[in-house]
Amino acid sequence: MTRTLLPLCLALTVAACSEPRPPACDRVIARELRTIDMLIAETERNMQTGFRTERAPARSGLNLCFGSSRNNVGLSFCTDGANRTRAVAIDPEVEARKLSGLRDRRAELLAADPACPAAE
Numbered sequence: 001m002t003r004t005l006l007p008l009c010l011a012l013t014v015a016a017c018s019e020p021r022p023p024a025c026d027r028v029i030a031r032e033l034r035t036i037d038m039l040i041a042e043t044e045r046n047m048q049t050g051f052r053t054e055r056a057p058a059r060s061g062l063n064l065c066f067g068s069s070r071n072n073v074g075l076s077f078c079t080d081g082a083n084r085t086r087a088v089a090i091d092p093e094v095e096a097r098k099l100s101g102l103r104d105r106r107a108e109l110l111a112a113d114p115a116c117p118a119a120e
Helices: 002-017 027-049 092-112
Strands: 051-055 059-066 073-080 085-089
Touching: 027 051, 027 092
Parallel strands: none
Antiparallel strands: 051 085, 059 073
8 A cells, every 4th residue: 555655645746846837728719819810910911011912713714626637626614723813902091990900809818818828
């Protein structure tokens, strides 16, 4: 009995002397904070450049193809799925309001869970 009691007492003593771990940030709040930080950075970048980029829609079309040696006629449906982006002008006042709202929401989340990191 002393063989099992001694290691148990030693383990409890070491555990009692260790520093308490800070409470962990709630995963849902941490995920939302990461998303908000990403949106804040994107909005600030948009305000610096004066435009934002968005994906252009893919183009599709119907092609009628004629063969050469056998007089083959073919019909094909083609889509241009390339990742194309285009610049879109922004309204600086709207972006400033959006940035203010994002920062306010970030402050609310940090106030709700003080264990989350405050660094942007």
